Structures are given as C-alpha cells and as structure tokens.
Amino acid sequence: MKRTKIERQRSLIETIAETPFITDEELARKFEVSIQTIRLDRMEHAIPELRERIKSMATNQWNETVRALPLEEVIGEVIDLDLDNRAISILNINAEHVFSRNKIARGHHLFAQANSLAVAVINDEFALTAKTELAFTRQVKEGERVVAKAFVEGENEKGLTLVRVTSYVDQEVVFKGLFYMFRLNEQKGEHSNEISH
16 A cells, blocks of 8 residues: 555655665665655755765764874764764775676675774774774665674773674665774773784
C-alpha cells in the first residue's frame, strides 16, 4: 500500500534526521518515488541537499581542532569531532580509489580513512598508531559513501589509547578496526620502540 504524501514526507524527515548523509537517490529507492519527488519533498520542508547538510554539520556541530595532523591530511571529510571522545568522517569512493578492472575500492583507502580519523580524535600533537586489529567485512564499490565513526575506549595496560573505528556504507558495516595509539604527552617516549606505520 502506497504512502500518502504527508506520511512519506513525515517518514522522509525522520530518515534524514537519523541518517543525515543519505542521498536523494537512496531516498528515492527507499520510498519508491522519483528523485524529483524527493527533491520537492525536501524543498517543501526546507531540508537542504546532502552537500549543504554535510557543510552545515562540519561548521556548526564542532569547533575542536585536530592536533596530531593538519586537517587536510585526514583522509575523508571530518564532519564531527570531540577530542579524546569521538569523530566521524565521510569518504566518497571515486575512480581514483578503486581497481579499474572491477571498480572495488582498494583496502588501503578504507584503512587510511580509519587510521587518520583515529589519529585525529587524539588530543595530542604527537599521536601515532602503535598497533592495529583490522577486519574488512564487505567490498566497497565506486560511487559508494563510507562513513567512518571513531570512539575512544580508554587505555590498555601499556598506556596506549584504544580507538575503535567502524566504517559503514548505508548503515552496513564494511570495516572494523581497533587502533592502539601512542601519545607523547602521556607516554613520554617509553613505548617508542613499539610504534609502526
């Protein structure tokens, strides 16, 4: 049974609130209407397009500064940052990220997004990755958008900060990583022999 326009728009508003990075194409598939209908629905409720929503989140939701590396060196676009707590970045998978033969993303791009986010979330000017535990849970293809979410989980017995990063495409997990982060301010160099890149 097809939804009425009011029901669809109410559900659309809820969906965008829950998943602000969803595209008009994805919304059109979800609600089984044309992309033009979705755009009209958004306009009626003054919901900006995806690019504007991302820009708005990036400028309004956080004013922390990445300390461990220049922001432009973070792979993907950081849209949420709370130092020593959490961070989110978005990476659009384009032609330069995939194997030309099968259009599947090279794994090192997903790792680089997650690793640079794990570094960025640390409130230390000298944060480095000491060790990682990784799992790639599904292939990512050209045209997909990867949303990486990093959470700081505390420290282990060696004083390394644990950062868990999970990456999603359309809320499906595609990558999971646990990053053991060295930080100069708390380590004072005592574990420097463990650091790897």
